[in-house]
Amino acid sequence: MLTPLLQDLVEVSKRCRYIKEVTMAFRRNSKTLTGMLVVIELILLSMLPVFSISCQPQASLEEEPVKEEEPIPTYTEVKISGFAFVPATVTVSAGSTVTWTNQDSAPHTVTSETDLFDSGRLSINDSSSYAFTDRGTFSYYCTIHPYMKGEVIVE
Numbered sequence: 001m002l003t004p005l006l007q008d009l010v011e012v013s014k015r016c017r018y019i020k021e022v023t024m025a026f027r028r029n030s031k032t033l034t035g036m037l038v039v040i041e042l043i044l045l046s047m048l049p050v051f052s053i054s055c056q057p058q059a060s061l062e063e064e065p066v067k068e069e070e071p072i073p074t075y076t077e078v079k080i081s082g083f084a085f086v087p088a089t090v091t092v093s094a095g096s097t098v099t100w101t102n103q104d105s106a107p108h109t110v111t112s113e114t115d116l117f118d119s120g121r122l123s124i125n126d127s128s129s130y131a132f133t134d135r136g137t138f139s140y141y142c143t144i145h146p147y148m149k150g151e152v153i154v155e
């Protein structure tokens, strides 16, 4: 059995063929019936909505879902824990703020290798933030424990 959609399409194409035949007959038999051709064109135009409605379910099935890229966060937190920066490397977009919070049992600093920023001494539960405007890789360390290192990649 034909689905309702197919039946619609068959019906439309039957009507199309019939109107085309009538049009050809008019063209063959008389040049004075152009007014009738206009009427037939109007009938054809009036059928377009029927046809487009029939096609809509198919059209929506063909649409592919657009996958969005995961945006780079504009705000990132780094914790200082176990004598380490966690995570040691973060990637942010230009203009992002990074906040470091000392969750350790000892004081630490967040000090740029290139003197761009310096938190000073962060006691337990203290925080320090810096907004990265330029792109690049920015390394930092703790002046109290220089083996503690981290980096911020700004894209």
Ligand SMILES: [Cu+2]
Pocket (backbone or CB within 6 Å): 083, 107, 108, 109, 142, 143, 144, 145, 148
């Ligand atoms: Cu430290």
